[in-house]
Amino acid sequence: MREKSCDVLIVGGGTGGCAAAMAVCSMGLSAVMTEETDWVGGQLTAQAVPPDESPWIEQFGCTRRYRAYREGVRQFYREHTPLLPPYRQDPRLNPGGGFVSRICHEPRIGWLVLNAMLHEPISRGLLDLRLRTVPLAADAQGDEVRSVLIGNLDTGDQLLVHARYVIDASEMGDLLPMTGTEHVVGAESRRETGEPNATDEANPGDVQGITWCFAMAHDAGSDRTIDKPEGYDRWRAFQPEFWPGPLLGLKDVAPQTLEPRQHRLLEGEWSLFRYRQIVDPEKYGDGRHPVTIVNWPMNDYFAETITDVDPLRNPGVRSTTPYADGPVSAARIQEAKQLSRCVLYWLQTEEGYPGLYMRPDVVGTEDGLAKAAYIRESRRIKARFTVLEQHVAAYTNPGRDRAEEFADSVGVGAYRIDLHPSTSGRNYVDTSSLPFQIPLGSLIPVRVRNLLPGCKNLGVTHITNGCYRLHPVEWNVGESAGLLAASCVASGLEPAEVWESEPRTREFQELVRKQGVETEWPRLHAL
Numbered sequence: 001m002r003e004k005s006c007d008v009l010i011v012g013g014g015t016g017g018c019a020a021a022m023a024v025c026s027m028g029l030s031a032v033m034t035e036e037t038d039w040v041g042g043q044l045t046a047q048a049v050p051p052d053e054s055p056w057i058e059q060f061g062c063t064r065r066y067r068a069y070r071e072g073v074r075q076f077y078r079e080h081t082p083l084l085p086p087y088r089q090d091p092r093l094n095p096g097g098g099f100v101s102r103i104c105h106e107p108r109i110g111w112l113v114l115n116a117m118l119h120e121p122i123s124r125g126l127l128d129l130r131l132r133t134v135p136l137a138a139d140a141q142g143d144e145v146r147s148v149l150i151g152n153l154d155t156g157d158q159l160l161v162h163a164r165y166v167i168d169a170s171e172m173g174d175l176l177p178m179t180g181t182e183h184v185v186g187a188e189s190r191r192e193t194g195e196p197n198a199t200d201e202a203n204p205g206d207v208q209g210i211t212w213c214f215a216m217a218h219d220a221g222s223d224r225t226i227d228k229p230e231g232y233d234r235w236r237a238f239q240p241e242f243w244p245g246p247l248l249g250l251k252d253v254a255p256q257t258l259e260p261r262q263h264r265l266l267e268g269e270w271s272l273f274r275y276r277q278i279v280d281p282e283k284y285g286d287g288r289h290p291v292t293i294v295n296w297p298m299n300d301y302f303a304e305t306i307t308d309v310d311p312l313r314n315p316g317v318r319s320t321t322p323y324a325d326g327p328v329s330a331a332r333i334q335e336a337k338q339l340s341r342c343v344l345y346w347l348q349t350e351e352g353y354p355g356l357y358m359r360p361d362v363v364g365t366e367d368g369l370a371k372a373a374y375i376r377e378s379r380r381i382k383a384r385f386t387v388l389e390q391h392v393a394a395y396t397n398p399g400r401d402r403a404e405e406f407a408d409s410v411g412v413g414a415y416r417i418d419l420h421p422s423t424s425g426r427n428y429v430d431t432s433s434l435p436f437q438i439p440l441g442s443l444i445p446v447r448v449r450n451l452l453p454g455c456k457n458l459g460v461t462h463i464t465n466g467c468y469r470l471h472p473v474e475w476n477v478g479e480s481a482g483l484l485a486a487s488c489v490a491s492g493l494e495p496a497e498v499w500e501s502e503p504r505t506r507e508f509q510e511l512v513r514k515q516g517v518e519t520e521w522p523r524l525h526a527l
Helices: 015-026 064-080 107-123 175-179 232-237 327-349 471-491 495-500 502-514
Strands: 002-011 031-035 127-131 133-141 144-152 158-168 214-218 251-253 260-262 277-279 291-294 356-358 409-413 417-419 429-431 436-439 451-453
Touching (some): 002 015, 002 144, 002 471, 015 031, 015 064, 015 127, 031 133, 064 107, 064 471, 133 175, 144 175, 158 175, 214 327, 232 327, 291 327, 327 356, 409 471, 409 502, 436 471, 451 471, 471 495, 471 502, 495 502
Parallel strands (some): 002 031, 031 127, 158 451
Antiparallel strands (some): 214 356, 251 260, 277 291, 409 436
């Protein structure tokens, strides 16, 4: 069997994984990064989710590298698309014009920008990027991960990677069960966490639904109707007990109040189509069709969980469906994909919009569906410190303009506590949070010495995952984890030793700040 050694192995080339790779290589260290699909970028690209960001993102509240990504996207549009002059000159260009984000853009363009950002470490021989590659098994002895066996999904080739540090940046925390790292799945109980929105009993099956997003354009006056998808009759009749009508419908509930509401598809400034619009014809004037990303309540798949429903896979045994460990999860992943196809057919045939159609080129697939499902909730490490609802929710911190402050902060974020309907039949949990920090303690497992979380699998709960799972926060988690691993390689210290010592924590915080990571929110009355 072939073997390779590196300083840091990064499993998962999503939003956090890319940031971790950039951070590790910026310190002159070597890294291997795997990615299950053939696109790096995760939420930003392969999963086709326009960035969810805070209102202050243009001024502060993200890392320097994440800001460089955003500006790289804008520059790509200016240099390589026929934008009309007023938009080309706009320093805060929102390419797609959607209102979910200040920078709604095409996933393919995000992928191209990330490739450009990774070009330097790859060309210097510091980063070995392995696409269509997944972890197959891990060798963990005592409190240390010694090696990880990775395999290519297309060729079957396997490689045993020895690394001083391993960062799990996979979408579902794949390495946590493989390495025996203590972790949590689903919802903690209120007795465990004291969180007001926690459930009475812990429930590993209470996991947020996933969504298989797709790019959809509108050619008014045409008929692009697809063949009736498999499973359409089932999904057309499906109505959750907590829903005001069939899931395939324009009526849902307002997440904050759970009161029924009616959506408009295309009409009006606040239409569903406009919400995640990524191509705005007004910015070009050349007759192109508008394009949106369908990540709507009607294609949230929460009928069943895909987490830990199959036995842990054996080396060399792997589904070719992203994020599927075995036959049960693979079947459920396909159901999520099927649901999205049914949404399009329903809109074309029953809502009277036959001119809606998929845009495969935008997402880099043959069918127009994203390369991978959008996974909102991962397995999460049991960490030295866990962020709770009480730390970050607005209603548990009356009179404050920011969340509880952590002396060991290694990043910041801001987003609502936003939990989508779950696989246990629980409706939205959605409440305001305050601008928050990422504590170093939430990146350090309780026992394992050389494994770090690199995305949504840090020390948060089922509840606080709802505000720590968004694009700029995941990027910050990955970047800070990469810097922590690199600094530990350089110093000979272990992550826990850094966290347990105030002087060493301060030294590490100085490093992340020099690298452009913001560790606190500015003192502004407007915040």
